[in-house]
Amino acid sequence: MQAESVSSRMDRLPISPVHRKAMFLIGIGMFFDLYDIFLSGTLGSVLTKQFHVSSAQLPLLLGSSFLGMFIGSIVLNNLADRVGRKKAFMINLGIYSIFTFLGAFSPNATLLILFRFLAGLGLGAELPLSDTYLSELLPAKNRGRYIAWAYTFGFLGVPCIGFLARGLVPMQPMGFDGWRWLFVIGAIGAVIIWLLRGSLPESPRWLESVGRVQEAHQLVDQFEKNNRLTSSGASRASAVSETHRATSVPTRLLFSPTYRKRTVMLWIFQILQTIGYYGFGSLVPIVLGQKGYTIVSSLEFTALTFIGYPIGSFLSLFVIERIDRKWLIVFSALGMAVFGLLFGYSTSENSIVLFGFLYTLISNVFSNGLHTYQAEIFPTSIRATAAGTAYSLSRLTSGLMPLVMLPVLKNYGATSMFGVVAAAMVLIMLDIGILGPRTTGRSLEAVNQPGEADSAASGTSRSL
Template identity: 30%
Template sequence: MTETKKYEGSVIDRLERLPFSNFHLKFLLMLASGEWAETLMLLGNGALLALVSTFYGLKGALAAYALPAPFFAGEFVGSWLFGYLADKRGRRSVFLYNQIVFGLGMLLAGLMPIWQLIALFVFIGGIGVGGEFPLVDSYSSEMFKGKQRGSRLALIYTIAVTAGPFIVYITSLTAHIGPLSNGIGYYSFRIPLWIMGIAGIMVWAVRLRLTESPRWLETHGKFEEADMITTQIEEKVKREKGISELPPVVSKSDPFEKPTRFKDLFAPDIRTKTIMMLIFQILQGGIFYGFATFAPSLIVDKYPFNNPLGYSAIVFLGFFVGSVFNVFIIDKVERKWGIILSAVLSGISGTLFAVANSLLAVVTLGFLTAFLLWNFSNFFHQYQAEIFPTRVRTTAAGFVYAWSRISTSFLLIIIGAFFLPHGPLAVFEFAWLLIAIIFVDLAVLGPKATGKKLEEISK
């Protein structure tokens, strides 16, 4: 049984009229903190993999997926599960426990004596943060106005991506700490795992202050609570801005929707978007994580005596610079074409990176590839969150993103077993096949989204 709505205008329209304020900034930082913790592993797993594989003497395909595969498999479970729960129980409820699972998983992984147990607890940590991307993408989209939605999410990921060069640099410092095995220290990968665990627990504590999404509450008929939270936000904004009245509500949205049902992902009004994003997500991990996972190993193989992980940190700095750049363009470029263009350009620079034969060229082209890939990432994270209606937003985003986690695990195995042995160029030849399919998928099936109100896109 739903509540009776007693206030004028939908919270959808009330949130759309709010200027950016300290409330929005604090909200943004609380979301970004979790993304930062998750990105430590997302972008650090390649460097950790190089250390773990060398320390334990892993060879062949096993050396390529000992850590990435279980982490992405865990994210598959967590993304599907937490995405659904966030639509059924609320956005805040998932934030109350997902980072604690990640934090404890990584802390315990760092204590394990054999690589198999390390992989097991990395899998558990992956479950914890599996819902981070779809939930953060969705929650931020629901709180910021349409014309600024993309830049706000891009700013979240700009903060988050600083975790990449940070964790890669940390691994370069810890590589020889502790008793050596095959030239690698016992604590080389354990210290980074402990850092991830501590970060996850700290984020969990910070996020206890989050409120529920008014948009989600209203969509589920909880009008009084939605009104209360929105009124509190409005009062904070008015006090900060020194104004007594906010701009009038300019439209009258009808927010109430049917309760979340998983089968609605394939309802007539949503089916095409679900299929389009499934195809995209199943393939995109091979492009993005194919580079992020194997780039450090490629640099290590080419220049083993020139502080290769230090140079990898420079390459990964391209993710940050690319994200800063994206903040200024994401709301000016139609989202689906931004995804396509950045994918194609990253394929070109990545191919050149693979064949470069000088350290300067390798680092420069690697930096450029990372720059373009994070633009690719920011564009698609915003896109997948905004094209689905609120009632199934995190369910849909979690479902399609979950398949990217499991497909990424298999794609990394395929790349490591069948393409990497033939050299780095073969890896990017495979990436071009994935880029071509994504191009057709988005160009034909993808709706336009930039600058529109969420409820307009989902019609």
């Protein structure tokens, strides 16, 4: 009697303490990842004054970590498909914590730029690897909601960095510049998460995909035992017809006729989304400075608008399994375009905080949709590589973005800059709306079985 696949056994598991622990530890790891991503923008104006950074150096200071993320996302996510999700997690957190700690002691802008770049190598793998791991561990019916929960924990790091910067930057605790403490906090947090994640299980789907089938089944046996479930021979035999055995799939499958459309769609999306998402988070303190506010005032307004990130992530919990992921991304991109333009037009303090808050709120509905979505539309054997390669393009765009957006802001003002953001969001709506497959509530294997990709990309889905 043929054994049931690991994937089908994983999909029929109820949510258990194993799932909740993984969701929490991945979410807290994201906390320090997102804390650091928004750190550069928050401190941009401060470090310009601290190190007397020239206008030519500022884009490099803001973009150095993103350029490191570009390389790290490709290399470490590819490594995750070869050595496993868990080992890759340990490597990326180790790299990040070491170089972030060294960054706190940078004596000049040049060394800070170097350490930010090297920290970015580890940082770049965290989010797509987290998406991949959770999508493989969680059952289909709960996948979106629990990934959204992880990001809700993670995005608490964004207002946290905002308020910490507001409180610490003007101070020198123990004779050490306040902004340097922000790096120390990030590094120590990453070390703690590194220790805690050692207790996480490897992805059974990944184990199955690389031929370690017995090990994968033994791990799922333990999950079922913890949930007081059993997998009889009869249930395994009946389920095998609904799934297919995982096989080793070469990376070139990304460009095969089956998945080429998805690859192009996701690459276009990742290049454009960072203009709207990280364009706001990285540049808003500088935008407020251009509007005439002081460093302290701009940090205060930034912290207030950043509250929208965890609130938006929390609100996504109520819609991420009700609206298909592709349309959730499309509708939230429209909201970002509208609120971005209104923020650019704003001149009063109340309207700046209001539209900044609404922008960050809707952008995290957008973000949770995209992070769940990108890990659903490729097979297990190349899932981390596919998500990491596409995500690396967003990091490259983020690194190069200051070279384009700062001149637009300087020469044409905030309204024109957010006009560029709105145009990028409209292109995303067309890209995902036309080319994106439906995924919500479907097993990863059904979404990615041969012949399904092309039909799904047209906006229709095969009945299961």
